Amino acid sequence: MQTLLVYKDSYSELTKAAWEVLRNPDATMQWYIIPILLIFIYIVSKELSEGHVQAVLAGAALWLVDIWNEIWNSYICAVSGHAPVWGTPPGSVAGVGLAGQSSAFNILIGYNIEISFMFFIMGIASCLMLPKDKKAKILGINNRIFFAFIMTTLAVCVECFLNYANVLTWEWSFWQRGCPWILWIIGYLPFFSAAYYTYDRPTVKQSVKAVGCLAALVVAGLVFGGIMNWI
Amino acid sequence: MSEILNIMDFMPAFWILVGATVVDLSIVGVAFKDFLSKGDKAEEKKDDEKKD
Numbered sequence: 707m708q709t710l711l712v713y714k715d716s717y718s719e720l721t722k723a724a725w726e727v728l729r730n731p732d733a734t735m736q737w738y739i740i741p742i743l744l745i746f747i748y749i750v751s752k753e754l755s756e757g758h759v760q761a762v763l764a765g766a767a768l769w770l771v772d773i774w775n776e777i778w779n780s781y782i783c784a785v786s787g788h789a790p791v792w793g794t795p796p797g798s799v800a801g802v803g804l805a806g807q808s809s810a811f812n813i814l815i816g817y818n819i820e821i822s823f824m825f826f827i828m829g830i831a832s833c834l835m836l837p838k839d840k841k842a843k844i845l846g847i848n849n850r851i852f853f854a855f856i857m858t859t860l861a862v863c864v865e866c867f868l869n870y871a872n873v874l875t876w877e878w879s880f881w882q883r884g885c886p887w888i889l890w891i892i893g894y895l896p897f898f899s900a901a902y903y904t905y906d907r908p909t910v911k912q913s914v915k916a917v918g919c920l921a922a923l924v925v926a927g928l929v930f931g932g933i934m935n936w937i
Numbered sequence: 938m939s940e941i942l943n944i945m946d947f948m949p950a951f952w953i954l955v956g957a958t959v960v961d962l963s964i965v966g967v968a969f970k971d972f973l974s975k976g977d978k979a980e981e982k983k984d985d986e987k988k989d
Contacts, residue, residue, distance in 0.1 A: 718940075771964060778957035786950035788942055840972075850972045878942050896961040899968035906971070923960070 711780060711815060712935045716787040720875045724795040727812050734796075739810040739819055746823050753830060761833040763913040764905035768829030769822070770920035771900045775893070776817035777927035777937060783815050784936035789877040792816040797873060808873050814937060825897070832857050832898060833905040840906050850906065854898040861894045862886050 713725055727734050753762050783790035793816045797808035809818035837849050844852040866883045868874040876882055881889065900920065907913040931937035944951045 718942075771961075774960070775957070778953055781953050781957075782950045785953055786942070786947040788947070791954075848972045851969060854968075877940075878944055880944055882941070891965075892958050892961040896964040899965045903968035903971055 710932055710935050710937050711784055714787045717783075718789045718877055720793055720795045720877065721783060721789045721815070724790075724793045724812065724815050724875075727796055727809075728815060729812065731811055734809060734811055736810040742820070742823055746827065749827055749830060753834075758830075758834070759910050760905050760907065760913045761830050763910070763917050764833040764901040765826045765829030766917045767904035767920055768832070768897045768901040769826040770917065770924050771897050772821070772825045773817070773924045774920070774927060775896075776814045777924065777931055779816045780814045780931060780937040784934070790816045791876070791878055791881045793875040793877070794818050794821070794873070795875060828861075829897070829901045833901055836902065836905070850902045854895060854902060857898045858890055858894040861897075862889050865889060865893070 711725065711728060713722075717725060750762055750765075753759075779790045779792060783793075794809055794812060809820055811819040813819060813822065832853070836853055837844075840850060842849045847855075865874065866886060866889075869876055869883060900916075904913050904916045907916060928937065944954060
């Protein structure tokens with residue numbers, strides 16, 4: 707498969723390793739991703755059959771905001787010529803000590819197929835746990851904002867653990883475990899904000915519209931990145 | 938492990954980060970405005986009901 711992101715000698719060792727397996731299924735594909743695909747299809751089908759269309763659309767919204775972040779992460783890698791803000795290199799290179807790969811398929815320099823399924827499912831799950839009354843308050847705060855804060859905090863904790871375990875590499879000083887508030891604000895808060903906003907639209911049509919706007923942003927980012935050889 | 942990089946040494950990358958942050962915070966802003974305005978309206982409704 708063609709790799710649009712141009713290889714540079716100035717890339718860090720971790721980035722070079724991630725680049726080697728970028729969209730390279732010959733080197734990375736593993737069987738376990740097929741059951742995960744089926745589990746994903748089951749979850750979406752079940753939610754749709756139970757009438758939770760807006761929860762699925764919210765999952766799509768969260769998934770799309772993540773892809774947007776993954777796109778600009780690739781841009782930063784290409785433009786700096788050194789490293790993405792976060793990377794997903796093979797486990798053995800990142801120091802995990804695994805002989806094999808950490809991912810079955812690396813879609814972008816810091817984005818793999820496991821992350822992709824994870825975020826879609828996380829978007830659905832995070833909406834299903836919301837109170838039915840969107841105006842209800844918890845500890846004096848609107849419950850959507852309350853849950854966005856809680857889910858963001860939990861997600862950042864998991865992200866920090868993944869970095870600690872060396873399966874998610876961070877090479878920029880502003881994006882480290884020592885300053886997790888940046889991850890909190892631009893890494894995760896937009897994800898849950900977009901999901902809950904989409905979930906709460908008065909009609910399914912309006913939810914589709916919200917997802918459409920995010921999809922347009924992502925498509926524009928991918929097309930531009932493709933033309934520039936930045937992804 | 939690679940050395941830790943400083944974004945200020947790579948200004949084009951810095952500006953991409955700034956642009957991305959603006960988009961991300963706009964998403965949060967649109968959503969929170971919606972959440973908060975609904976909360977305000979709910980309170981107004983409750984106040985109206987109390988007055989009645």
